[in-house]
Amino acid sequence: MLRVSIRYKLLLVILTLLLIPWMGYQYVREMKSFALQGQEEALLLTAGAIATVLHDRPELFSAESTSPEADSNIGDLQVMSLDHPLTMDGNLDDWGRLAENAGHYSAPKLLKKPNDKGSDLSFNHVLGSWGRYLYALFIVQDDKVVLRDTSYRRLDNSDYLRIYLRNANDTMTRYAVIASKTGRMDVYLMDEEWRYPLTGDPIYSIVGYFQQLDNGYAVELRLPRSMVSGDARLAIAIGDVDDIKERKLETLLGISASKNTTELGKVLIPSPEIDRILHGLDKPGTRIWIIDQNKYVRALVGDLSTASDSARKLSGSNMKTLQLWMNNILEPVFRTILKPPADDFKDLPDDTRERNEAVIYQVLEGKPATDRRSSVDQKAELLMAAHPIRDEDKITGAVIVERSSNNVVALQNQLLQNLISITVIVFALVAAALMTFAWRLTRRIRRLSMASGQAINPEGRLRDEHDLPDTRAGDEIGDLSRSISGMLLRLSHYTSYLERMPDTLAHELNNPLNVVNSSLENLGTHHPDIEQSKYMTRARNGVNRLGSLLASLTEAGNLEEALETEHHEKFNLNEMLAMFIEGYQESHPEFKQGFITQLPDHQVILVGSPDHIAQMMDKLLDNAMDFCVPGQPISLSLSVWHQHAIIKVMNIGKKFPAGMQERLFDPMISLRHTGDSRSHLGMGLHIVRLIANAHGGTVAARNNEAGNGVVFEIKLPLA
Amino acid sequence: MSRKIAIVEDDPDQRENYADAMKMHGFEVTTYPNRPAALKGFNETLPDLAILDIMLEDEPDGGFDLCRELRSMSKNLPIIFLTARDSDIDTVSGLRLDAWDYLTKPVNLQYLAVRVSSLFRIVDTLSARTETIDKIYRHGDLMVDQQSMSIHWKGEPLNLTLTEYWLVESMSRHPGHVRTYDHMMQVTRQSLVEHNTINGYIRRIRNKFKAIDSSFDSIQTVFGVGYRWKS
Numbered sequence: 001m002l003r004v005s006i007r008y009k010l011l012l013v014i015l016t017l018l019l020i021p022w023m024g025y026q027y028v029r030e031m032k033s034f035a036l037q038g039q040e041e042a043l044l045l046t047a048g049a050i051a052t053v054l055h056d057r058p059e060l061f062s063a064e065s066t067s068p069e070a071d072s073n074i075g076d077l078q079v080m081s082l083d084h085p086l087t088m089d090g091n092l093d094d095w096g097r098l099a100e101n102a103g104h105y106s107a108p109k110l111l112k113k114p115n116d117k118g119s120d121l122s123f124n125h126v127l128g129s130w131g132r133y134l135y136a137l138f139i140v141q142d143d144k145v146v147l148r149d150t151s152y153r154r155l156d157n158s159d160y161l162r163i164y165l166r167n168a169n170d171t172m173t174r175y176a177v178i179a180s181k182t183g184r185m186d187v188y189l190m191d192e193e194w195r196y197p198l199t200g201d202p203i204y205s206i207v208g209y210f211q212q213l214d215n216g217y218a219v220e221l222r223l224p225r226s227m228v229s230g231d232a233r234l235a236i237a238i239g240d241v242d243d244i245k246e247r248k249l250e251t252l253l254g255i256s257a258s259k260n261t262t263e264l265g266k267v268l269i270p271s272p273e274i275d276r277i278l279h280g281l282d283k284p285g286t287r288i289w290i291i292d293q294n295k296y297v298r299a300l301v302g303d304l305s306t307a308s309d310s311a312r313k314l315s316g317s318n319m320k321t322l323q324l325w326m327n328n329i330l331e332p333v334f335r336t337i338l339k340p341p342a343d344d345f346k347d348l349p350d351d352t353r354e355r356n357e358a359v360i361y362q363v364l365e366g367k368p369a370t371d372r373r374s375s376v377d378q379k380a381e382l383l384m385a386a387h388p389i390r391d392e393d394k395i396t397g398a399v400i401v402e403r404s405s406n407n408v409v410a411l412q413n414q415l416l417q418n419l420i421s422i423t424v425i426v427f428a429l430v431a432a433a434l435m436t437f438a439w440r441l442t443r444r445i446r447r448l449s450m451a452s453g454q455a456i457n458p459e460g461r462l463r464d465e466h467d468l469p470d471t472r473a474g475d476e477i478g479d480l481s482r483s484i485s486g487m488l489l490r491l492s493h494y495t496s497y498l499e500r501m502p503d504t505l506a507h508e509l510n511n512p513l514n515v516v517n518s519s520l521e522n523l524g525t526h527h528p529d530i531e532q533s534k535y536m537t538r539a540r541n542g543v544n545r546l547g548s549l550l551a552s553l554t555e556a557g558n559l560e561e562a563l564e565t566e567h568h569e570k571f572n573l574n575e576m577l578a579m580f581i582e583g584y585q586e587s588h589p590e591f592k593q594g595f596i597t598q599l600p601d602h603q604v605i606l607v608g609s610p611d612h613i614a615q616m617m618d619k620l621l622d623n624a625m626d627f628c629v630p631g632q633p634i635s636l637s638l639s640v641w642h643q644h645a646i647i648k649v650m651n652i653g654k655k656f657p658a659g660m661q662e663r664l665f666d667p668m669i670s671l672r673h674t675g676d677s678r679s680h681l682g683m684g685l686h687i688v689r690l691i692a693n694a695h696g697g698t699v700a701a702r703n704n705e706a707g708n709g710v711v712f713e714i715k716l717p718l719a
Numbered sequence: 720m721s722r723k724i725a726i727v728e729d730d731p732d733q734r735e736n737y738a739d740a741m742k743m744h745g746f747e748v749t750t751y752p753n754r755p756a757a758l759k760g761f762n763e764t765l766p767d768l769a770i771l772d773i774m775l776e777d778e779p780d781g782g783f784d785l786c787r788e789l790r791s792m793s794k795n796l797p798i799i800f801l802t803a804r805d806s807d808i809d810t811v812s813g814l815r816l817d818a819w820d821y822l823t824k825p826v827n828l829q830y831l832a833v834r835v836s837s838l839f840r841i842v843d844t845l846s847a848r849t850e851t852i853d854k855i856y857r858h859g860d861l862m863v864d865q866q867s868m869s870i871h872w873k874g875e876p877l878n879l880t881l882t883e884y885w886l887v888e889s890m891s892r893h894p895g896h897v898r899t900y901d902h903m904m905q906v907t908r909q910s911l912v913e914h915n916t917i918n919g920y921i922r923r924i925r926n927k928f929k930a931i932d933s934s935f936d937s938i939q940t941v942f943g944v945g946y947r948w949k950s
Contacts, residue, residue: 507803510803510824510825511730511733511824513824513825514730514733514824514825514826515730515732515733515736517825517826517827517910518732518733518736518737518740518825518826518828519732519736521736521740521827521828521829522736522739522740522743522828525740525743525828526743543825544910547825547910551913554803555913555915558915559915562915562919567922576942577942579941579942579943580942580943581943583897583941583942583943583944583945584943584944586944587899587943587944610940610942611915611918611922611940611942613942614940614942614943615914615915615918617942617943618914618943
């Protein structure tokens, strides 16, 4: 049978506690999807709100009112929004960081290829707008700066700037900005060939300032915004002349791809209106797109990757110390099983348009839409909501709001961490409590079972005193202990009653027997003729047999009392046994086959009562003789083993029936046939055991190895 | 003048049987069923010999108490206890009740009469104070006076009961010869005697000798057979 202790069973039960984190995980997952849905709705609301603001305002989508970051056709000029006006004074400091970043905006296009020598011309430029003006800064690298020689009427024979301007009426206007010295530059309206000014009058609405630098020069330029309003197109190019003698235009570098006016770029000036509206809505971690009907991005604010930290701090702030401590311990575990939200994911606007196609398509159909997608680098999941912008019945554009799900993921992770920590703590506490409980319980049960097992000694007799544990405990084990205790008490009462019974019985029978006996005697004395009668003899015999039965009944009881008071002396068991066998043989001359004795040749010193040992041997030999096959000798041996004297009495004869060996030594157990003429009450072997036990020894009976007889073995401790 | 015997026994059948038997032997018998009645009778007339049952009605040790009271009335009054078990004999010894003999039940009336006669003889001898040399024999330090049924060891008298005297006398008459249990049983003049009862007698006898002489070892055990007096 498989033995599983209560302790392990309880441990198995405790394992069911591990369902708690699983349950928590399911719950957190539910919550995550709920939170994502909530966030989507929030985004949709935001998108709707923004869209509402932008409803019915077609002017917002006019050509120039677009964001600098908006996508541009080739040649479109992107204009930076400035926060202060600039002065045309040669001091570039007020351009600030814009000037340093000028390179970012450089995309010079060669309009006129240089001849064989190769060009030494390159420039950086930046465009900005503030108030009514449009500003431009050109930093030109040119190894030979050729200034205007005012003696020439032609204006294309020095380094200069071309401005191409085409207004909404498709009328082309050309301005040359030219410097004859450091300082304010001259501006002229030019002919189609860029050779001569149309009029000799300089244009004052355009202001340029020239200053020479180490490896070239810098030009600051200011144009009124009105010049590029509406659908006007603009292009700027740098003309380079290197040979001061020849004064031939060698290279023409433009910021627009072509000198063809039809391909002049739009001037994309940020719309203060949309910016103002959007910046008010700008939230960390949120990106808002405004697109027009043609899916052109007209405005874009915000950055996706700033939100997660704050979310995490927030949820960590109200944690318990123990839990925090546990969180720290489990940190490596969390790192492996939980994917932390990626703070550094990249989702640049350039790459996203295609991914948002479905949403954009849907929203431009007039339906608000939401979607989820991975960031470009697959590190984070993004949520987006789109809402159409209407102008009366027409859809003029759409608002798309994007947000990463990082804070939701972070929240989920935090919840999972907390849950796992709490579970670990609770699990440990519950497990410890249950294990302690189980340990106590099993210990108590074991103690009880040991104590109740020990209540009966190896000889199968009930011990006099049994001290069971937990008899005062108020629980079921206490009940069990009490009931076992009560049971043992009743059993011991019963056992002692049974053991006393022969003695009591004998005493009770003794008096009537004595009456019969004395009456018979008196009868015989009074009537001598009756004395001789055979019936008188039989009556006497019967009385004598009754008397000897009663005597043997009381013998055990008397013996027990005698053994308690007996004075113990040291004696040589070896010598005593030899003497005993000799005497026994003498007193039983009818047992002719005799005894085979095997005694050691050294002394075997015992402390005890030799009379009682002799009585014990007497009973053993009587027993052996009664069961011995006629003609077979009885063997008796003495040996010393482990500080014990071992006496063995063997006889050839009937084997013990199974299970009788233990009970043989109980009082009134006899294997003799009932027809036996002698009176036997089965007290002999009981007396053997009493004497052996009184000497601290044990007695056992078994069938011999050959299977043709029995062996009685007495084990007595040596002195 | 016939001897007066008091019999104290709570069982009427047994009591009357004892009384009948004693009367048959020519003794004058008074019977009492319990201790108070016996005590009352003793106060009126003291018997010459008392036979006491130990358990008297509701008093388990009534016989012992009665013995004590009798002893306080007369120092030399012979008392025979009727006992049911050997351990009672030890108890009597332990209580130093100075009983003259014990008889275990079932009582053989023949033996009882022998005992009573023997005890009266002892009483007579003691009162007569006559030395009857021919009835005395010695063996080593042992002196046995068959007339007064008394034993001396190294000149000192032993306080033996009648049964004990018979046993010592039986063993010492044939020193070196084993007295078997069967033989000794007859010597005790009791109806039923177990080996253990004999062993108990011998133990008590040895103890009485050892009280005088701690090196006493003249009674030898022949295990499984009996005892013998060392020659």
